[in-house]
Amino acid sequence: MYAQQIAKIELPSQPSPFALLDGAMAQPVSFFPAGTEIYAQGEKAGPLYQVEFGAVRVYRLLADGRRQISAFHLAGETFGFEADATHHFFAEAIGATGIRVFRIASTADMSSQLLPLALKGLIRAQEHLLVLGRQNAIERVAAFLVDMAGRQGGLRQIELPMSRLDIGDYLGLTIETVSRVFTRLKDKSAIRLLGLRSIEILKQNMLLEMGG
Amino acid sequence: MYAQQIAKIELPSQPSPFALLDGAMAQPVSFFPAGTEIYAQGEKAGPLYQVEFGAVRVYRLLADGRRQISAFHLAGETFGFEADATHHFFAEAIGATGIRVFRIASTADMSSQLLPLALKGLIRAQEHLLVLGRQNAIERVAAFLVDMAGRQGGLRQIELPMSRLDIGDYLGLTIETVSRVFTRLKDKSAIRLLGLRSIEILKQNMLLEMGG
Protein backbone atom coordinates (compact mmCIF):
# COMPACT_ATOMS: atom_id res chain seq x y z
CA MET A 1 0.00 0.00 0.00
CA TYR A 2 2.77 2.43 0.85
CA ALA A 3 5.63 3.46 -1.44
CA GLN A 4 4.18 2.09 -4.66
CA GLN A 5 5.86 3.00 -7.92
CA ILE A 6 3.95 4.57 -10.79
CA ALA A 7 5.35 6.16 -13.90
CA LYS A 8 5.48 9.92 -13.82
CA ILE A 9 3.90 12.02 -16.54
CA GLU A 10 5.72 15.20 -17.50
CA LEU A 11 3.62 18.32 -17.81
CA PRO A 12 4.75 21.19 -20.02
CA SER A 13 7.09 23.55 -18.20
CA GLN A 14 5.46 26.75 -17.01
CA PRO A 15 6.41 29.59 -14.70
CA SER A 16 5.87 28.69 -11.06
CA PRO A 17 3.60 31.05 -9.14
CA PHE A 18 5.77 30.35 -6.09
CA ALA A 19 9.17 31.59 -5.00
CA LEU A 20 11.94 29.89 -6.93
CA LEU A 21 15.35 28.96 -5.67
CA ASP A 22 18.07 31.10 -7.21
CA GLY A 23 20.79 29.25 -9.02
CA ALA A 24 18.89 25.97 -9.12
CA MET A 25 17.93 24.26 -12.37
CA ALA A 26 14.14 24.35 -12.46
CA GLN A 27 12.74 21.27 -14.15
CA PRO A 28 9.31 20.96 -15.71
CA VAL A 29 6.45 20.07 -13.41
CA SER A 30 6.10 16.33 -12.83
CA PHE A 31 2.69 14.86 -12.22
CA PHE A 32 2.27 12.24 -9.50
CA PRO A 33 -1.02 10.34 -9.34
CA ALA A 34 -2.54 9.70 -5.88
CA GLY A 35 -0.42 7.45 -3.68
CA THR A 36 2.72 7.47 -5.81
CA GLU A 37 6.20 7.63 -4.37
CA ILE A 38 8.32 10.77 -4.83
CA TYR A 39 11.35 9.38 -3.04
CA ALA A 40 12.04 6.48 -0.71
CA GLN A 41 14.02 5.94 2.47
CA GLY A 42 17.58 4.92 1.66
CA GLU A 43 17.54 6.53 -1.79
CA LYS A 44 20.34 8.87 -2.70
CA ALA A 45 19.22 12.43 -1.97
CA GLY A 46 19.67 15.08 -4.58
CA PRO A 47 17.06 17.49 -5.81
CA LEU A 48 14.61 19.62 -3.87
CA TYR A 49 10.90 19.55 -4.55
CA GLN A 50 8.26 22.25 -4.63
CA VAL A 51 4.56 21.43 -4.57
CA GLU A 52 2.71 23.19 -7.42
CA PHE A 53 -0.70 21.68 -6.66
CA GLY A 54 -1.95 18.84 -4.52
CA ALA A 55 -0.25 17.67 -1.32
CA VAL A 56 2.56 15.42 -0.14
CA ARG A 57 3.13 13.29 2.96
CA VAL A 58 6.59 12.58 4.35
CA TYR A 59 6.76 9.59 6.68
CA ARG A 60 8.75 6.84 8.32
CA LEU A 61 7.78 3.24 8.98
CA LEU A 62 8.50 0.81 11.78
CA ALA A 63 9.30 -2.80 10.90
CA ASP A 64 5.73 -3.91 11.78
CA GLY A 65 4.14 -1.30 9.53
CA ARG A 66 3.33 1.40 12.06
CA ARG A 67 3.68 4.72 10.27
CA GLN A 68 4.47 8.21 11.46
CA ILE A 69 3.90 11.08 9.08
CA SER A 70 6.37 13.79 10.04
CA ALA A 71 5.03 16.46 7.72
CA PHE A 72 2.45 17.37 5.11
CA HIS A 73 3.47 19.72 2.30
CA LEU A 74 0.87 21.85 0.53
CA ALA A 75 1.00 23.96 -2.62
CA GLY A 76 3.90 26.40 -2.56
CA GLU A 77 5.94 24.53 0.04
CA THR A 78 9.42 23.11 -0.54
CA PHE A 79 10.64 19.78 0.81
CA GLY A 80 13.24 17.07 0.26
CA PHE A 81 16.13 18.56 2.24
CA GLU A 82 15.44 16.37 5.29
CA ALA A 83 18.34 14.25 4.12
CA ASP A 84 22.10 14.21 4.35
CA ALA A 85 23.46 11.83 1.69
CA THR A 86 20.47 9.50 1.54
CA HIS A 87 16.81 10.04 2.34
CA HIS A 88 15.71 9.02 5.82
CA PHE A 89 12.04 9.21 4.94
CA PHE A 90 9.49 8.34 2.28
CA ALA A 91 7.63 11.03 0.36
CA GLU A 92 4.36 10.31 -1.47
CA ALA A 93 1.75 12.28 -3.33
CA ILE A 94 -1.51 12.26 -1.34
CA GLY A 95 -3.85 13.09 -4.20
CA ALA A 96 -3.03 14.02 -7.76
CA THR A 97 -0.05 16.28 -7.28
CA GLY A 98 2.19 18.48 -9.41
CA ILE A 99 5.76 18.87 -8.28
CA ARG A 100 8.56 21.05 -9.58
CA VAL A 101 11.99 19.49 -9.15
CA PHE A 102 15.05 21.64 -8.50
CA ARG A 103 18.39 20.07 -9.30
CA ILE A 104 21.00 21.64 -7.08
CA ALA A 105 24.52 21.91 -8.46
CA SER A 106 26.15 21.92 -5.05
CA THR A 107 24.55 21.95 -1.63
CA ALA A 108 27.29 24.30 -0.41
CA ASP A 109 26.48 26.95 -3.02
CA MET A 110 22.82 26.88 -2.04
CA SER A 111 23.34 26.68 1.71
CA SER A 112 22.46 30.31 2.45
CA GLN A 113 19.08 29.75 0.78
CA LEU A 114 18.61 26.25 2.20
CA LEU A 115 19.44 27.09 5.81
CA PRO A 116 16.31 29.17 6.48
CA LEU A 117 14.18 26.37 5.02
CA ALA A 118 15.96 23.78 7.16
CA LEU A 119 15.56 25.90 10.29
CA LYS A 120 11.87 26.41 9.62
CA GLY A 121 11.49 22.65 9.22
CA LEU A 122 13.45 22.04 12.41
CA ILE A 123 11.26 24.45 14.39
CA ARG A 124 8.11 22.87 12.93
CA ALA A 125 9.31 19.37 13.80
CA GLN A 126 10.24 20.34 17.34
CA GLU A 127 6.90 22.06 17.84
CA HIS A 128 5.20 18.91 16.62
CA LEU A 129 7.16 16.98 19.26
CA LEU A 130 5.29 18.99 21.89
CA VAL A 131 1.98 18.01 20.31
CA LEU A 132 2.83 14.30 20.16
CA GLY A 133 4.55 14.14 23.52
CA ARG A 134 2.28 16.22 25.72
CA GLN A 135 -1.13 16.90 24.15
CA ASN A 136 -4.24 14.74 24.23
CA ALA A 137 -6.36 13.72 21.27
CA ILE A 138 -8.61 16.78 21.12
CA GLU A 139 -5.68 19.16 21.58
CA ARG A 140 -3.79 17.43 18.78
CA VAL A 141 -6.65 17.69 16.33
CA ALA A 142 -7.28 21.32 17.30
CA ALA A 143 -3.60 22.16 16.76
CA PHE A 144 -3.70 20.39 13.41
CA LEU A 145 -6.76 22.31 12.23
CA VAL A 146 -5.31 25.65 13.36
CA ASP A 147 -2.08 24.83 11.52
CA MET A 148 -3.89 23.82 8.34
CA ALA A 149 -6.06 26.93 8.46
CA GLY A 150 -2.99 29.12 8.85
CA ARG A 151 -1.28 27.48 5.92
CA GLN A 152 -4.34 28.01 3.76
CA GLY A 153 -4.39 31.76 4.33
CA GLY A 154 -6.24 31.80 7.64
CA LEU A 155 -9.60 31.23 6.02
CA ARG A 156 -12.56 29.88 7.96
CA GLN A 157 -13.07 27.09 5.46
CA ILE A 158 -10.24 24.63 5.08
CA GLU A 159 -9.67 21.74 2.73
CA LEU A 160 -8.09 18.58 4.07
CA PRO A 161 -6.40 16.79 1.17
CA MET A 162 -5.55 13.81 3.35
CA SER A 163 -7.59 10.90 4.72
CA ARG A 164 -8.41 10.29 8.37
CA LEU A 165 -5.73 7.59 8.32
CA ASP A 166 -3.13 10.16 7.25
CA ILE A 167 -4.29 12.60 9.94
CA GLY A 168 -4.09 9.82 12.53
CA ASP A 169 -0.59 8.84 11.43
CA TYR A 170 0.45 12.49 11.63
CA LEU A 171 -1.03 13.05 15.09
CA GLY A 172 -0.08 9.69 16.58
CA LEU A 173 -3.74 8.63 16.88
CA THR A 174 -5.95 5.97 15.33
CA ILE A 175 -8.42 6.74 12.60
CA GLU A 176 -11.28 6.02 15.02
CA THR A 177 -10.01 8.53 17.57
CA VAL A 178 -9.61 11.19 14.89
CA SER A 179 -13.16 10.56 13.75
CA ARG A 180 -14.53 10.72 17.30
CA VAL A 181 -12.70 13.99 17.99
CA PHE A 182 -14.13 15.53 14.80
CA THR A 183 -17.56 14.53 16.04
CA ARG A 184 -16.88 16.03 19.48
CA LEU A 185 -15.69 19.31 17.93
CA LYS A 186 -18.80 19.33 15.76
CA ASP A 187 -21.02 18.73 18.83
CA LYS A 188 -19.30 21.66 20.58
CA SER A 189 -20.00 23.79 17.48
CA ALA A 190 -16.28 24.49 17.14
CA ILE A 191 -16.30 23.22 13.55
CA ARG A 192 -18.76 22.24 10.85
CA LEU A 193 -18.20 19.38 8.42
CA LEU A 194 -19.04 20.63 4.92
CA GLY A 195 -17.86 17.37 3.37
CA LEU A 196 -15.55 14.62 4.50
CA ARG A 197 -12.52 16.61 3.42
CA SER A 198 -13.87 20.11 3.90
CA ILE A 199 -14.26 21.82 7.26
CA GLU A 200 -15.49 25.19 8.40
CA ILE A 201 -14.03 26.64 11.60
CA LEU A 202 -16.80 28.22 13.67
CA LYS A 203 -14.96 28.92 16.93
CA GLN A 204 -11.33 29.63 16.16
CA ASN A 205 -10.69 30.81 19.74
CA MET A 206 -11.79 27.46 21.13
CA LEU A 207 -9.41 25.63 18.81
CA LEU A 208 -6.56 28.01 19.61
CA GLU A 209 -7.04 27.53 23.35
CA MET A 210 -7.10 23.76 22.93
CA GLY A 211 -4.19 23.56 20.56
CA GLY A 212 -1.90 25.54 22.86
CA MET B 1 11.61 25.79 38.81
CA TYR B 2 12.22 26.13 35.10
CA ALA B 3 14.17 28.95 33.44
CA GLN B 4 15.72 30.39 36.55
CA GLN B 5 18.45 32.99 36.17
CA ILE B 6 21.81 32.56 37.88
CA ALA B 7 24.95 34.57 37.27
CA LYS B 8 27.44 32.86 35.00
CA ILE B 9 31.03 32.32 36.08
CA GLU B 10 33.64 32.64 33.36
CA LEU B 11 36.30 29.94 33.23
CA PRO B 12 39.72 30.70 31.74
CA SER B 13 39.73 30.21 27.97
CA GLN B 14 41.28 26.97 26.82
CA PRO B 15 41.45 25.06 23.55
CA SER B 16 38.31 23.00 22.95
CA PRO B 17 38.86 19.28 22.46
CA PHE B 18 35.93 19.36 20.06
CA ALA B 19 35.56 20.54 16.48
CA LEU B 20 35.41 24.31 16.25
CA LEU B 21 33.43 26.39 13.84
CA ASP B 22 35.63 28.15 11.35
CA GLY B 23 35.26 31.90 11.19
CA ALA B 24 33.33 32.11 14.45
CA MET B 25 34.56 34.07 17.43
CA ALA B 26 35.24 31.47 20.11
CA GLN B 27 34.48 32.84 23.56
CA PRO B 28 35.85 31.50 26.82
CA VAL B 29 33.99 28.64 28.43
CA SER B 30 31.06 29.77 30.55
CA PHE B 31 30.05 27.72 33.57
CA PHE B 32 26.36 27.10 34.20
CA PRO B 33 25.36 25.59 37.56
CA ALA B 34 22.66 22.88 37.57
CA GLY B 35 19.28 24.12 36.40
CA THR B 36 20.40 27.49 35.05
CA GLU B 37 19.03 29.02 31.89
CA ILE B 38 21.22 29.31 28.79
CA TYR B 39 18.59 31.01 26.68
CA ALA B 40 14.84 31.48 26.86
CA GLN B 41 11.93 31.29 24.43
CA GLY B 42 11.35 34.67 22.81
CA GLU B 43 14.90 35.88 23.36
CA LYS B 44 16.80 37.25 20.41
CA ALA B 45 18.86 34.46 18.89
CA GLY B 46 22.51 35.03 18.17
CA PRO B 47 25.39 32.83 19.16
CA LEU B 48 25.79 29.07 18.89
CA TYR B 49 26.72 26.94 21.87
CA GLN B 50 28.97 23.95 22.26
CA VAL B 51 28.86 21.73 25.33
CA GLU B 52 32.35 21.28 26.83
CA PHE B 53 31.22 19.15 29.79
CA GLY B 54 27.91 18.37 31.42
CA ALA B 55 24.59 18.28 29.54
CA VAL B 56 21.83 20.58 28.30
CA ARG B 57 18.07 20.18 27.83
CA VAL B 58 16.14 22.10 25.17
CA TYR B 59 12.41 22.27 25.79
CA ARG B 60 9.09 23.96 25.24
CA LEU B 61 6.25 24.55 27.69
CA LEU B 62 2.50 24.57 27.41
CA ALA B 63 0.51 27.25 29.26
CA ASP B 64 -0.40 24.81 32.04
CA GLY B 65 3.21 23.80 32.65
CA ARG B 66 3.39 20.58 30.64
CA ARG B 67 6.90 20.33 29.26
CA GLN B 68 8.34 18.63 26.21
CA ILE B 69 12.10 18.26 26.00
CA SER B 70 12.94 18.19 22.31
CA ALA B 71 16.62 17.35 22.70
CA PHE B 72 19.44 16.66 25.11
CA HIS B 73 22.93 17.87 24.21
CA LEU B 74 25.99 16.11 25.60
CA ALA B 75 29.68 17.04 25.63
CA GLY B 76 30.95 17.89 22.15
CA GLU B 77 27.54 18.67 20.68
CA THR B 78 26.51 22.03 19.23
CA PHE B 79 23.09 23.63 19.71
CA GLY B 80 21.29 26.94 19.60
CA PHE B 81 20.49 27.15 15.89
CA GLU B 82 16.90 25.94 16.36
CA ALA B 83 15.89 29.56 15.96
CA ASP B 84 15.22 32.06 13.20
CA ALA B 85 15.30 35.57 14.68
CA THR B 86 14.19 34.67 18.19
CA HIS B 87 14.48 31.43 20.16
CA HIS B 88 11.45 29.17 20.08
CA PHE B 89 12.68 27.04 22.96
CA PHE B 90 14.32 27.17 26.37
CA ALA B 91 17.79 25.77 26.97
CA GLU B 92 19.03 24.89 30.45
CA ALA B 93 22.06 23.24 31.99
CA ILE B 94 21.05 19.88 33.50
CA GLY B 95 23.96 19.48 35.87
CA ALA B 96 27.05 21.65 36.26
CA THR B 97 27.86 22.41 32.64
CA GLY B 98 30.60 24.17 30.71
CA ILE B 99 29.59 25.82 27.46
CA ARG B 100 31.65 27.51 24.79
CA VAL B 101 29.81 30.32 23.04
CA PHE B 102 30.42 31.09 19.37
CA ARG B 103 29.47 34.54 18.19
CA ILE B 104 28.62 34.39 14.54
CA ALA B 105 29.33 37.46 12.45
CA SER B 106 26.67 36.64 9.87
CA THR B 107 24.48 33.59 9.56
CA ALA B 108 24.86 33.74 5.78
CA ASP B 109 28.65 33.47 5.94
CA MET B 110 28.39 30.44 8.19
CA SER B 111 25.52 28.76 6.37
CA SER B 112 27.60 26.09 4.65
CA GLN B 113 28.83 24.94 8.05
CA LEU B 114 25.50 25.40 9.78
CA LEU B 115 23.40 23.58 7.20
CA PRO B 116 24.75 20.07 7.99
CA LEU B 117 24.14 20.69 11.70
CA ALA B 118 20.63 21.90 11.02
CA LEU B 119 19.89 18.89 8.80
CA LYS B 120 21.21 16.49 11.43
CA GLY B 121 18.97 18.17 13.96
CA LEU B 122 16.01 17.98 11.60
CA ILE B 123 16.54 14.27 10.99
CA ARG B 124 16.91 13.63 14.73
CA ALA B 125 13.72 15.56 15.48
CA GLN B 126 11.74 13.75 12.80
CA GLU B 127 13.00 10.38 14.01
CA HIS B 128 11.92 11.34 17.50
CA LEU B 129 8.45 12.08 16.10
CA LEU B 130 8.19 8.38 15.21
CA VAL B 131 9.09 7.45 18.78
CA LEU B 132 6.53 9.82 20.33
CA GLY B 133 3.81 9.16 17.81
CA ARG B 134 3.96 5.42 17.34
CA GLN B 135 6.00 3.63 20.02
CA ASN B 136 4.87 2.42 23.44
CA ALA B 137 6.58 3.11 26.75
CA ILE B 138 9.07 0.25 26.69
CA GLU B 139 10.01 0.93 23.07
CA ARG B 140 10.54 4.61 23.85
CA VAL B 141 12.86 3.91 26.76
CA ALA B 142 14.74 1.26 24.74
CA ALA B 143 15.23 3.71 21.88
CA PHE B 144 16.41 6.35 24.33
CA LEU B 145 18.97 4.04 25.92
CA VAL B 146 20.27 2.88 22.54
CA ASP B 147 20.61 6.51 21.45
CA MET B 148 22.41 7.53 24.64
CA ALA B 149 24.75 4.55 24.38
CA GLY B 150 25.58 5.44 20.78
CA ARG B 151 26.33 9.04 21.71
CA GLN B 152 28.63 7.91 24.51
CA GLY B 153 30.80 5.85 22.18
CA GLY B 154 28.73 2.68 22.10
CA LEU B 155 29.92 1.53 25.49
CA ARG B 156 27.97 -0.99 27.55
CA GLN B 157 27.91 1.33 30.53
CA ILE B 158 26.11 4.62 30.06
CA GLU B 159 25.74 7.66 32.27
CA LEU B 160 22.39 9.43 32.36
CA PRO B 161 23.02 13.03 33.37
CA MET B 162 19.31 13.77 33.54
CA SER B 163 16.59 12.89 36.06
CA ARG B 164 13.66 10.53 35.47
CA LEU B 165 11.49 13.63 35.12
CA ASP B 166 13.68 14.86 32.27
CA ILE B 167 13.59 11.44 30.61
CA GLY B 168 9.82 11.38 30.97
CA ASP B 169 9.46 14.85 29.50
CA TYR B 170 11.69 13.82 26.59
CA LEU B 171 9.80 10.58 25.90
CA GLY B 172 6.29 11.92 26.50
CA LEU B 173 5.81 9.72 29.59
CA THR B 174 5.39 10.28 33.31
CA ILE B 175 8.21 9.79 35.76
CA GLU B 176 6.40 6.76 37.20
CA THR B 177 6.10 5.04 33.84
CA VAL B 178 9.79 5.63 33.13
CA SER B 179 10.65 4.11 36.48
CA ARG B 180 8.40 1.08 35.91
CA VAL B 181 9.91 0.48 32.47
CA PHE B 182 13.43 0.60 33.93
CA THR B 183 12.31 -2.04 36.43
CA ARG B 184 10.80 -4.19 33.67
CA LEU B 185 14.01 -3.98 31.60
CA LYS B 186 15.97 -4.91 34.72
CA ASP B 187 13.67 -7.89 35.38
CA LYS B 188 14.20 -9.02 31.77
CA SER B 189 17.97 -8.72 32.34
CA ALA B 190 18.22 -6.27 29.45
CA ILE B 191 19.89 -3.68 31.66
CA ARG B 192 21.46 -3.42 35.10
CA LEU B 193 21.17 -0.36 37.30
CA LEU B 194 24.61 0.47 38.66
CA GLY B 195 23.35 3.63 40.29
CA LEU B 196 20.33 5.83 39.69
CA ARG B 197 22.11 7.66 36.89
CA SER B 198 24.34 4.84 35.68
CA ILE B 199 23.16 1.90 33.60
CA GLU B 200 24.82 -1.14 32.11
CA ILE B 201 23.36 -2.58 28.92
CA LEU B 202 23.33 -6.38 29.16
CA LYS B 203 21.24 -7.28 26.10
CA GLN B 204 21.80 -4.67 23.43
CA ASN B 205 19.98 -6.76 20.82
CA MET B 206 16.82 -6.81 22.92
CA LEU B 207 16.91 -3.02 23.22
CA LEU B 208 17.61 -2.60 19.52
CA GLU B 209 14.65 -4.80 18.57
CA MET B 210 12.37 -2.90 20.93
CA GLY B 211 13.57 0.56 19.96
CA GLY B 212 12.93 -0.08 16.27
Next chain:
DNA sequence: CGCTGTGTTGATAAGCTTCAAGAGTGGTGG
Protein backbone atom coordinates in the same frame (compact mmCIF):
# COMPACT_ATOMS: atom_id res chain seq x y z
C1' DC C 1 -27.62 0.80 -8.99
C1' DG C 2 -24.67 -1.87 -6.63
C1' DC C 3 -19.81 -2.04 -5.11
C1' DT C 4 -15.69 -0.62 -2.84
C1' DG C 5 -13.22 2.21 -0.02
C1' DT C 6 -13.54 5.60 3.61
C1' DG C 7 -15.57 7.23 7.63
C1' DT C 8 -18.50 6.82 11.85
C1' DT C 9 -20.16 4.77 15.97
C1' DG C 10 -20.38 1.31 19.75
C1' DA C 11 -18.47 -2.02 23.22
C1' DT C 12 -14.58 -3.74 25.36
C1' DA C 13 -9.79 -3.93 26.70
C1' DA C 14 -5.14 -2.37 27.25
C1' DG C 15 -1.76 0.95 28.58
C1' DC C 16 -0.60 4.89 30.74
C1' DT C 17 -1.57 8.47 34.17
C1' DT C 18 -2.86 9.92 38.58
C1' DC C 19 -2.83 9.77 43.41
C1' DA C 20 -0.62 7.97 47.32
C1' DA C 21 2.80 5.99 50.22
C1' DG C 22 7.25 4.21 51.08
C1' DA C 23 12.30 3.32 49.92
C1' DG C 24 16.71 4.71 48.47
C1' DT C 25 20.38 8.09 47.54
C1' DG C 26 23.39 11.76 48.05
C1' DG C 27 24.73 15.75 50.43
C1' DT C 28 25.50 18.43 54.69
C1' DG C 29 26.44 19.50 59.26
C1' DG C 30 27.27 18.16 63.76
Next chain:
DNA sequence: CCACCACTCTTGAAGCTTATCAACACAGCG
Protein backbone atom coordinates in the same frame (compact mmCIF):
# COMPACT_ATOMS: atom_id res chain seq x y z
C1' DC D 1 32.64 9.81 60.19
C1' DC D 2 28.17 9.17 60.92
C1' DA D 3 23.45 10.63 61.09
C1' DC D 4 19.98 13.23 59.45
C1' DC D 5 17.44 15.56 55.85
C1' DA D 6 15.74 16.64 51.45
C1' DC D 7 15.04 15.01 47.18
C1' DT D 8 14.55 11.61 43.78
C1' DC D 9 13.02 7.30 42.68
C1' DT D 10 10.15 3.15 43.16
C1' DT D 11 6.01 0.64 43.89
C1' DG D 12 0.96 -0.02 44.46
C1' DA D 13 -4.08 0.76 43.46
C1' DA D 14 -7.52 2.96 40.90
C1' DG D 15 -9.22 5.67 37.07
C1' DC D 16 -9.16 7.57 32.52
C1' DT D 17 -7.90 8.04 27.80
C1' DT D 18 -7.10 5.87 23.76
C1' DA D 19 -6.61 1.46 21.08
C1' DT D 20 -8.77 -2.50 19.36
C1' DC D 21 -12.36 -5.19 17.45
C1' DA D 22 -16.64 -5.10 15.17
C1' DA D 23 -20.63 -3.50 12.73
C1' DC D 24 -22.76 -0.15 10.13
C1' DA D 25 -23.28 4.23 7.22
C1' DC D 26 -22.03 6.93 3.56
C1' DA D 27 -19.88 8.68 -0.67
C1' DG D 28 -17.97 8.25 -5.00
C1' DC D 29 -17.52 5.62 -9.16
C1' DG D 30 -17.93 2.27 -12.62
